[in-house]
Amino acid sequence: MSLExxxxxxxxxxxxxxxxxxxxxxxxxxxxxxxxxxxxxxLAEAARELRRASKGDTITYSPKVFLPLTNLCxxxxxxxxxxxxxxxxxxxWMEPEEVLSxxxxxxxxxxxxxxxxxxxxxxxxxxxxxxxxxxxxxxxTLEYVAFIGEMLLRGTTLLPHSNPGLMARTDLLRLKESNAxxxxxxxxxxxxxxxxxxxxxxxxxxxxxxxxxxxxxxxxLAIPFTTGILVGxxxxxxxxxxxxxxxxxxxxxxxxxxxxxxxxxxxKPEIRMRDWPAPSTQWFARTVAIARLVLGGExxxxxxxxxxxxxxxxxxxxxxxxxxxxxxxxxxFINPEAPxxxxxxxxxxxxxxxxxxxxxxxxxxEYANRRQFFSGSVWKSxxxxxxxxxxxxxxxxxSHICEIMSFSPHSAAAAD
Numbered sequence: 001m002s003l004e005x006x007x008x009x010x011x012x013x014x015x016x017x018x019x020x021x022x023x024x025x026x027x028x029x030x031x032x033x034x035x036x037x038x039x040x041x042x043l044a045e046a047a048r049e050l051r052r053a054s055k056g057d058t059i060t061y062s063p064k065v066f067l068p069l070t071n072l073c074x075x076x077x078x079x080x081x082x083x084x085x086x087x088x089x090x091x092x093w094m095e096p097e098e099v100l101s102x103x104x105x106x107x108x109x110x111x112x113x114x115x116x117x118x119x120x121x122x123x124x125x126x127x128x129x130x131x132x133x134x135x136x137x138x139x140x141t142l143e144y145v146a147f148i149g150e151m152l153l154r155g156t157t158l159l160p161h162s163n164p165g166l167m168a169r170t171d172l173l174r175l176k177e178s179n180a181x182x183x184x185x186x187x188x189x190x191x192x193x194x195x196x197x198x199x200x201x202x203x204x205x206x207x208x209x210x211x212x213x214x215x216x217x218x219x220x221l222a223i224p225f226t227t228g229i230l231v232g233x234x235x236x237x238x239x240x241x242x243x244x245x246x247x248x249x250x251x252x253x254x255x256x257x258x259x260x261x262x263x264x265x266x267x268k269p270e271i272r273m274r275d276w277p278a279p280s281t282q283w284f285a286r287t288v289a290i291a292r293l294v295l296g297g298e299x300x301x302x303x304x305x306x307x308x309x310x311x312x313x314x315x316x317x318x319x320x321x322x323x324x325x326x327x328x329x330x331x332x333f334i335n336p337e338a339p340x341x342x343x344x345x346x347x348x349x350x351x352x353x354x355x356x357x358x359x360x361x362x363x364x365x366e367y368a369n370r371r372q373f374f375s376g377s378v379w380k381s382x383x384x385x386x387x388x389x390x391x392x393x394x395x396x397x398x399s400h401i402c403e404i405m406s407f408s409p410h411s412a413a414a415a416d
Contacts, residue, residue: 015046018293019053023248026241033290034237040286040318047292047319054297055321059350060360061343064113064325065106065158068333069094069148070141072129073119073165075203078273079233079265082334083119086128093132099148102330103156109328112385112392113180113362114158116145117333120165120205142171149178159381161362163226166205169217176223177375180363180382181258183226184218186211189246190239199233199273212246219254224367228261228302231287232279240287244294251299256373258364259300259322262288264307268337281311285318292319300364305346306338312349325362358391365390 014028024032032038070093073083084091103114122129123141138144142164149160159180166184167175175182189208193200200206218225229243244260251257264284267274279287288303295301302322303315326340347357361382367373368382368390387393 012042015042015293018296019046019049021296023296024294026245029241029244029290029294030238032293033241033286040282040289043286043289043293044318047289048317050292050297051301051319051321057355058358059316059321059323059355060300060358060364061323061346062113062325062362063109063111063343063359064115064161064327064330064362065102065111066115066117066325066327066330066333067094067099067102067148068092069099069116069118069145070122070129071119071333072122072126074122074125075120075205076201077203077206078197078199078201078276079230079267079271081268081270081336086126096148096151100151100155103152103158106327106329107157110359111328112157112159112359113325114152114156114160115325115362116148116160116162116164118145118164142167142175146171146174146178149175153178153377153381157385159362159378159385161226166210167214167218169221172214172218172221172223176221176378178378179223180361180374180378181224181226181367182218184211184214185230185261185263186215186227186243186247187230188233188235188239189243190235192236192239193234208246212250215247215250215257216254219250219256222254222372223256224258224363224373225256226259226261227257228259228263229287229291230263230265231284232265233273233276240290241294244291248295251295257299258367259302260291260295261324262291262301262303262320264303266307266335266338281308281314284308285311285314288315288320289318304332304335304338305341306332307335309338309341312341312346313353316350316353316355322360323357361385361390361392 014032018024071082071084072086072091121141123133145162145164149162152158152160160178161181162175162179163183215227227247247260264279267276267278292301300322301320302324303320305312305323308315323346326343332338350357368386371379385392
């Protein structure tokens with residue numbers, strides 16, 4: 001169908017089709033997203049109806065601790081404040097003892113998720129990173145991530161969720177042994193973002209075909225997966241639609257994408273894109289709504305609440321059903337200037353919109369009873385932590401089952 005034909009078609013027909021389970025085509029989605037004659041209110045109403053039909057009145061979040069294992073990274077994205085080169089102020093690696101201490105403190109505050117975040121393959125760019133890893137008996141950063149995940153699963157009540165950048169098939173298999181879920185933001189399928197001076201100039205690991213390959217291989221290996229798009233970094237409306245359709249196609253094939261994050265770019269003084277305009281609240285809300293319409297009612301869609309603190313009601317209106325990870329203990333180290341909202345505030349916002357807030361594990365409730373998605377040790381932990389609906393049950397404090405000094409980096413992961 002050509003765009004010319006689409007623009008002559010009343011938008012209610014498309015929206016009505018989506019509500020009846022008919023997937024939007026590329027041109028239909030671009031029309032609904034880009035056409036000024038299609039009001040945000042109409043898109044939002046359809047997005048809410050889709051959410052309501054599949055998710056009922058429940059909005060979720062994940063109580064987490066944020067563990068930035070290292071902020072060294074070989075990529076130089078124009079919007080990033082997280083990454084560092086060796087020797088720069090704030091450059092760091094987290095030692096295992098520090099990770100375990102923070103994780104245990106989070107567990108006492110009711111956290112269930114250990115979010116492991118880090119830069120992409122620093123050992124490929126920096127001899128200092130390679131030296132740190134070798135001093136700790138590792139060759140690659142992803143080996144360290146796997147070790148930490150195994151340590152946390154055995155030694156705490158938290159379930160690991162790792163976002164370590166690109167992962168090869170062998171890395172995915174190793175990380176599946178200890179992680180309830182894994183994540184990699186697609187961000188965008190746009191190749192224009194690699195032009196000189198653009199957002200992904202000098203960021204080899206952001207090439208869309210490489211990130212889509214990781215997401216696809218996670219599907220082949222039945223790993224619950226988080227991905228998403230970054231809005232406002234120079235992409236076009238068609239790029240947004242193409243990115244959402246790429247995610248939809250992979251999920252339709254493998255059924256493993258448990259959530260899609262729709263995240264807005266926020267300019268900051270210290271980044272290369274400091275003068276780049278942030279997407280307006282209305283445009284970002286429109287993107288959230290079209291994401292729901294493209295991805296359907298069953299997909300879990302989240303928008304980080306700390307990045308749109310004055311638009312929480314609007315995000316609910318546009319069809320999100322999840323707020324992502326919210327920590328009572330640690331910062332959002334990717335956006336340290338943006339504090340997490342209090343859970344009581346999120347609950348009040350939800351209540352004002354006629355929905356209820358409920359905590360979840362890093363794996364969503366609908367995946368929690370699907371044995372094929374987990375290793376034996378992770379499956380056992382999920383069974384112990386969830387009720388019949390897949391939500392976390394209150395837990396009594398338990399003794400730690402290992403101490404850091406007795407846990408070998410190369411101990412075998414628990415067998416299925």
